[in-house]
Amino acid sequence: MRKPVDPSSLTAWTEGSISMWLRILRAVVCGHTAGHIDGPAAKRSLASSWPHCCSPWSPGINNQPQRVPVNQLGYNNSFATDHPKYELRFGKGGVDDAEDAEVIVHEYGHAIHFQSSPTFYGAGEESGAIGEGFGDYLAADVTNIFAPTPDPACVADWDSVSYTPGPVHCLRRLDEPKMYPGDLDGRVHDEGEIWSHALWNLRTALGHVHADTAILLTQIGQDNPTMPSLATDIVATVHDLYGAGAATAAEAAFEDRGIPAS
Numbered sequence: 001m002r003k004p005v006d007p008s009s010l011t012a013w014t015e016g017s018i019s020m021w022l023r024i025l026r027a028v029v030c031g032h033t034a035g036h037i038d039g040p041a042a043k044r045s046l047a048s049s050w051p052h053c054c055s056p057w058s059p060g061i062n063n064q065p066q067r068v069p070v071n072q073l074g075y076n077n078s079f080a081t082d083h084p085k086y087e088l089r090f091g092k093g094g095v096d097d098a099e100d101a102e103v104i105v106h107e108y109g110h111a112i113h114f115q116s117s118p119t120f121y122g123a124g125e126e127s128g129a130i131g132e133g134f135g136d137y138l139a140a141d142v143t144n145i146f147a148p149t150p151d152p153a154c155v156a157d158w159d160s161v162s163y164t165p166g167p168v169h170c171l172r173r174l175d176e177p178k179m180y181p182g183d184l185d186g187r188v189h190d191e192g193e194i195w196s197h198a199l200w201n202l203r204t205a206l207g208h209v210h211a212d213t214a215i216l217l218t219q220i221g222q223d224n225p226t227m228p229s230l231a232t233d234i235v236a237t238v239h240d241l242y243g244a245g246a247a248t249a250a251e252a253a254f255e256d257r258g259i260p261a262s
C-alpha cells in the first residue's frame with residue numbers, strides 16, 4: 001500500500017539525501033573495490049562506514065549498519081538475508097564477488113527492500129523479480145553516476161568475466177527487450193530484466209535524482225507487490241512530487257515494457 005507523499009514534507013531530507021547517499025555509497029563500496037582490497041578490510045570498512053553514511057536518511061531508508069561477511073561462502077554467488085540475522089554475504093571463486101561494486105550494490109538493494117517493508121517479498125513471484133530488477137537498477141544507477149562505463153546498461157561487468165564468454169561480459173542487462181507479462185518465466189533473475197529496464201526508462205525520462213526519489217519512497221510499506229501495482233504506485237508518487245507531466249512520462253516508462261501503470 002502506497003503512502004501518499006506530501007512534497008512539502010520532503011525537502012529537508014529526500015533529494016539532497018539521495019544525492020549524498022549515492023555519493024557515499026559509491027565512495028564506500030566502489031572506492032574499496034577499485035583497489036581490490038582483501039576481504040577482511042572490505043568487511044571492516046563497510047561495517048564501520050555505514051552508520052555514518054546513512055545517517056542523512058533519518059527518518060529514512062535502511063538507516064542501520066550492514067553486516068558484510070566477505071569471501072566466506074565457498075561458491076561464486078552472493079545474497080542478502082534478514083534471517084537469522086541481517087547481512088550481505090559475498091562468495092568467492094572466479095572473480096570474488098566483493099571485488100565488483102555492482103554486485104555489492106545489487107545485494108544492498110535487497111537490504112533496502114528488507115528495511116522498507118518486512119512484507120515486501122511475499123509468496124508472489126513478481127515481488128522476487130522486482131527485487132532482482134531493483135538491485136540491478138541500483139547497481140547501474142550508482143556506478144553510472146560516479147564512474148560511467150562505455151556500456152551503462154551492463155550489470156556486473158567485472159564479476160562476469162569469469163563466467164561469460166565475451167567479448168562483452170555482463171551478468172544481466174538493463175536494456176533487454178523483455179516484456180510483461182509474456183516474458184515471465186518463473187525465474188526471478190530473468191524476470192527482473194523486465195523491471196530493471198522499466199526503471200532504467202524512468203531514470204532516462206526523469207533523471208536519476210527524481211527517479212530514485214520516487215522509486216525509493218514508493219517501496220516503503222509495500223506488501224508483496226506485483227509489477228503493475230508497484231508501477232502504478234511509483235507513477236502516483238511521481239505525480240505527487242513532480243506533477244502531471246512527469247507522471248505521464250513515468251507511466252510511459254513502464255508501459256514501454258508492457259507494465260500497466262495507471
Ligand SMILES: [Zn+2]
Pocket residue numbers: 106107110131132135
Ligand atoms: Zn539478487
